[in-house]
Amino acid sequence: MVAELLQELLSPEAGKDLERLARLARDETRRWFGNSVSLYTPLYLANYCDNHCTYCGFSCNNDILRGKLSVAEIEAEFKAIAATGLEEILLLTGESREKSPPEYICEAVKLARSYFRTIGLEVYPLEVSEYADLHKAGADFVSVYQETYNRELYAKCHPDNTPKSDFDYRLGSQERALQAGMRGVSFGVLLGLNPDWRKDSLEAGLHAARIQRKFPHCEISFSVPRLRGSVATELTERELLQIMAAYRIAFPYAGINISTRERAHFRDNVIGIAANKISAGVRVTVGGHSGGQSKGDGQFALSDERSVEQIKSAILSKGLQCVYTDYVLCS
Amino acid sequence: MKDLLTIGGREFSSRFILGSGKFSLDMTRTVIERGGVEMATLALRRANSGTDSILDYMPDGITLLPNTSGARTAQEAVRIARLARELGCGDFIKVEVINDSKYLLPDNAETVKATEILAKDGFIVMPYMFPDLVSARAMANAGAAAIMPLGAPIGSNKGLLTRDFVQILVDEIDLPIIVDAGIGRPSQACEAMEMGVAAVMANTAVATARDVGAMAEAFKLAVQSGRLAYLAGLGRVLDCEGEASSPLTGFLED
Numbered sequence: 001m002v003a004e005l006l007q008e009l010l011s012p013e014a015g016k017d018l019e020r021l022a023r024l025a026r027d028e029t030r031r032w033f034g035n036s037v038s039l040y041t042p043l044y045l046a047n048y049c050d051n052h053c054t055y056c057g058f059s060c061n062n063d064i065l066r067g068k069l070s071v072a073e074i075e076a077e078f079k080a081i082a083a084t085g086l087e088e089i090l091l092l093t094g095e096s097r098e099k100s101p102p103e104y105i106c107e108a109v110k111l112a113r114s115y116f117r118t119i120g121l122e123v124y125p126l127e128v129s130e131y132a133d134l135h136k137a138g139a140d141f142v143s144v145y146q147e148t149y150n151r152e153l154y155a156k157c158h159p160d161n162t163p164k165s166d167f168d169y170r171l172g173s174q175e176r177a178l179q180a181g182m183r184g185v186s187f188g189v190l191l192g193l194n195p196d197w198r199k200d201s202l203e204a205g206l207h208a209a210r211i212q213r214k215f216p217h218c219e220i221s222f223s224v225p226r227l228r229g230s231v232a233t234e235l236t237e238r239e240l241l242q243i244m245a246a247y248r249i250a251f252p253y254a255g256i257n258i259s260t261r262e263r264a265h266f267r268d269n270v271i272g273i274a275a276n277k278i279s280a281g282v283r284v285t286v287g288g289h290s291g292g293q294s295k296g297d298g299q300f301a302l303s304d305e306r307s308v309e310q311i312k313s314a315i316l317s318k319g320l321q322c323v324y325t326d327y328v329l330c331s
Numbered sequence: 332m333k334d335l336l337t338i339g340g341r342e343f344s345s346r347f348i349l350g351s352g353k354f355s356l357d358m359t360r361t362v363i364e365r366g367g368v369e370m371a372t373l374a375l376r377r378a379n380s381g382t383d384s385i386l387d388y389m390p391d392g393i394t395l396l397p398n399t400s401g402a403r404t405a406q407e408a409v410r411i412a413r414l415a416r417e418l419g420c421g422d423f424i425k426v427e428v429i430n431d432s433k434y435l436l437p438d439n440a441e442t443v444k445a446t447e448i449l450a451k452d453g454f455i456v457m458p459y460m461f462p463d464l465v466s467a468r469a470m471a472n473a474g475a476a477a478i479m480p481l482g483a484p485i486g487s488n489k490g491l492l493t494r495d496f497v498q499i500l501v502d503e504i505d506l507p508i509i510v511d512a513g514i515g516r517p518s519q520a521c522e523a524m525e526m527g528v529a530a531v532m533a534n535t536a537v538a539t540a541r542d543v544g545a546m547a548e549a550f551k552l553a554v555q556s557g558r559l560a561y562l563a564g565l566g567r568v569l570d571c572e573g574e575a576s577s578p579l580t581g582f583l584e585d
Contacts, residue, residue, distance in 0.1 A: 031487075031488065033353070034352055034353020034535070034538045035538070036352070212432065216430060217403050217431060218432060321355040326401070
């Protein structure tokens with residue numbers, strides 16, 4: 001049933017009455033989340049990468065500044081972030097088992113427990129036992145974005161002999177994470193990669209629905225990263241909002257994030273309508289929160305560079321309230 | 332004689348319990364005052380956030396009913412309850428064990444286990460549950476101080492979908508029965524009170540109103556009205572036909 005509903009919500013016809021979709025989504029958001037908006041920030045631990053995805057700033061073919069934070073540097077970053085009042089952190093790396101092995105990520109998670117209540121991971125796909133170790137260390141949420149659900153296009157964008165070329169291994173990430181005891185998993189496609197973004201968005205939704213059915217306790221969430229600039233199919237803001245509203249209506253209980261790829265005014269408005277989670281004080285470089293020089297270049301350009309304080313004020317000025325953590329117990 | 336609600340040896344004159352999530356913390360006092368609220372639930376995550384604690388917004392004299400939301404097992408619920416006590420939230424605890432992220436339906440079996448452990452630990456335990464008589468009896472035997480069946484899925488505002496099963500609990504369980512979730516409007520709260528439930532809890536219905544303070548007051552009045560009707564004894568309702576003026580038994584001589 002969710003398949004038909006989501007397909008209809010994502011259709012061009014539904015997009016013609018975006019105002020109606022937005023109103024329906026706003027009502028669902030309020031019913032499920034009240035006026036709460038969750039805050040978090042990402043921290044890039046390392047940007048070494050063995051992939052050369054055709055669209056990505058971290059591609060190993062790109063001549064960018066590469067780096068990796070030391071344990072002392074990670075702690076300095078954690079301190080600086082925690083001082084802003086944030087209690088949830090998302091730890092990221094590029095895909096390099098050699099430079100940023102699971103043990104390295106695990107060290108960072110253990111350290112993060114002293115500073116944050118909620119720890120999420122956005123790292124390369126791992127084995128069940130590796131996810132279990134990270135969960136035991138304190139991580140509860142795993143994001144792995146499929147980028148596109150079109151296998152042909154996926155193969156083109158993720159050349160053979162790179163770790164990311166295995167479509168099915170990546171597709172199984174959420175399931176492995178949940179088998180390992182993680183509390184929640186995130187889904188999404190890189191919007192604009194596939195000209196048929198409606199189909200891709202539908203597939204991401206159906207993937208989430210399948211996983212939720214298999215693991216009824218798990219918390220599912222969506223991210224809607226949009227490729228910007230020189231891409232064949234840059235989605236408009238209207239189209240982006242349609243996707244978010246469609247997810248909210250079809251999955252009222254799901255988390256929806258809005259990233260700093262979008263401009264401030266757009267972000268401020270969609271948190272009242274569909275998104276219930278927003279990043280703040282974001283740096284996409286390796287390090288850079290604690291005032292020092294960043295050790296590596298960023299993955300994409302920021303469209304919203306506001307500090308945590310500024311994001312908080314924006315939330316409050318809309319009559320919404322900031323939530324810093326949803327969890328009492330760590331894993 | 333005063334009509335008081337007694338839970339765990341504590342007396343309350345208000346029968347409207349407020350859920351404190353889903354609206355801004357600085358509205359808490361207004362909602363409590365206008366709703367005549369004496370007991371309010373709070374999610375522990377909002378009490379132990381380093382940044383903004385709901386405890387700072389609760390007026391004096393309010394009985395706190397911390398809940399174990401976020402718990403997926405009895406053990407997690409027990410850990411959260413003990414944390415609540417350490418944080419100074421008192422001995423009341425609303426046990427919520429939920430293993431279902433889509434409908435947020437409670438896990439009765441795990442809830443029974445948590446109720447038993449926490450009651451032995453001296454808590455005044457109020458388990459949130461799916462209205463099933465067998466589970467309610469188990470919770471009562473495990474030491475629950477009240478039973479909190481859902482009227483409809485949390486946050487759904489659908490009203491008393493479980494009406495007949497809640498009525499069975501009211502009739503069969505010798506503890507206060509408090510309808511806890513799904514109540515979407517004051518008239519539904521009134522209806523639940525007319526059935527003889529001891530109290531009603533609401534959150535989403537108040538929090539999503541245009542004027543949350545006024546809606547809290549509307550709930551207060553509806554709950555009072557329903558209670559008064561219950562105590563007054565509702566008149567009979569005839570199903571479909573009028574009553575014949577010549578009774579069927581009119582032929583009897585003795």
